[in-house]
Amino acid sequence: MRIRNEPPSSELTPEPRYHDRRRFLNSLGAAALTAFAAPWVRADAPRVPPTAKAYGLQKDDRMTPWEDVTTYNNFYEFGTEKSDPADYSATLQPKPWTVRVEGLVEKPANYQLEDFLKPHTLEDRIYRHRCVEAWSMVVPWRGVPLASVLKRAAPTGGAKYVEFTTLNDPKQMRGVSDPVLEWPYVEGLRLDEAMHPLALLVTGVYGQDLPNQNGAPLRLVVPWKYGFKGCKSIVRIRLTNQQPKTAWNIAGPTEYGFYANVNPAVDHPRWSQAKERRIGEFLKRPTLPFNGYADEVASLYAGLDLAKNY
Numbered sequence: 468m469r470i471r472n473e474p475p476s477s478e479l480t481p482e483p484r485y486h487d488r489r490r491f492l493n494s495l496g497a498a499a500l501t502a503f504a505a506p507w508v509r510a511d512a513p514r515v516p517p518t519a520k521a522y523g524l525q526k527d528d529r530m531t532p533w534e535d536v537t538t539y540n541n542f543y544e545f546g547t548e549k550s551d552p553a554d555y556s557a558t559l560q561p562k563p564w565t566v567r568v569e570g571l572v573e574k575p576a577n578y579q580l581e582d583f584l585k586p587h588t589l590e591d592r593i594y595r596h597r598c599v600e601a602w603s604m605v606v607p608w609r610g611v612p613l614a615s616v617l618k619r620a621a622p623t624g625g626a627k628y629v630e631f632t633t634l635n636d637p638k639q640m641r642g643v644s645d646p647v648l649e650w651p652y653v654e655g656l657r658l659d660e661a662m663h664p665l666a667l668l669v670t671g672v673y674g675q676d677l678p679n680q681n682g683a684p685l686r687l688v689v690p691w692k693y694g695f696k697g698c699k700s701i702v703r704i705r706l707t708n709q710q711p712k713t714a715w716n717i718a719g720p721t722e723y724g725f726y727a728n729v730n731p732a733v734d735h736p737r738w739s740q741a742k743e744r745r746i747g748e749f750l751k752r753p754t755l756p757f758n759g760y761a762d763e764v765a766s767l768y769a770g771l772d773l774a775k776n777y
């Protein structure tokens with residue numbers, strides 16, 4: 468069974484404004500705009516709308532089409548093939564959804580997703596997305612800064628790390644009977660990384676609620692790190708004083724470090740990280756330090772040996 472959510476009718480905004488923008492773009496002259504597009508950029512990739520909040524993009528970055536964002540996925544709870552999450556995640560029930568915030572916080576609580584999100588403002592943000600497997604996308608996410616959620620929980624003085632845990636339910640996830648990873652999927656950040664304004668708890672993509680295969684109804688996105696840090700279908704956020712044991716670090720400590728900062732200078736033991744293939748493109752692009760977010764985040768790692776702390 469294949470779930471195909473309808474592609475959104477406009478890029479990020481309701482129809483009328485989109486058409487205004489279109490007219491505006493046309494008035495600038497379509498020829499002038501296409502002249503700036505590098506020849507290797509795929510023709511069907513939507514341009515970044517001029518008023519969109521785009522973070523860390525290069526001048527020839529376009530958005531990865533909805534079709535690819537929602538059918539080329541890693542979500543091992545549904546299988547290890549890229550098409551498995553789209554093919555088999557219809558069994559996931561993202562409504563109703565409970566998120567537990569606990570550990571070293573003054574206000575631990577179980578939230579219904581709606582209440583969890585209520586005090587926060589959803590934002591649309593376009594980010595680059597770099598998988599450890601040396602492919603990349605550009606994705607218009609919708610979500611809330613992780614920092615606002617954490618501030619509401621009021622971390623105590625001893626809190627140093629944040630741990631994220633995915634649902635682990637064999638009835639909803641056909642892949643968790645297969646021990647490819649230690650379930651539940653766990654990821655983690657240092658508290659200062661988690662408080663960085665670019666770290667986003669995501670509830671939507673292309674202006675729609677997240678499709679199951681992208682981690683409905685709530686997943687993490689940390690754009691300067693490899694995609695595996697982006698824990699999907701989160702049921703628990705826990706503040707700790709110890710570095711969380713993460714699913715990929717347990718599976719292969721020499722291949723998947725805790726930090727997982729995108730770094731073209733530090734290769735994966737089995738392949739180079741110097742370049743990446745943008746999904747849908749033929750020629751490879753150079754990978755950028757911190758995935759293009761170095762100006763914003765490099766200071767978090769001052770004094771840390773990034774070859775050792777990969």
Ligand SMILES: Nc1nc2c(c(=O)[nH]1)N[C@H]1C(S)=C(S)[C@@H](COP(=O)(O)O)O[C@H]1N2
Nearest residue numbers: 540541542543598633652681694695697699
């Ligand atoms: N629970 C869970 N979260 C996960 C994964 C997974 O297998 N299980 N895969 C990770 C990897 S390797 C990547 S690249 C991103 C992919 O997110 P996307 O499918 O929305 O592009 O999800 C991450 N989050």
Ligand SMILES: [Mo]
Nearest residue numbers: 598599694695
């Ligand atoms: Mo990944």
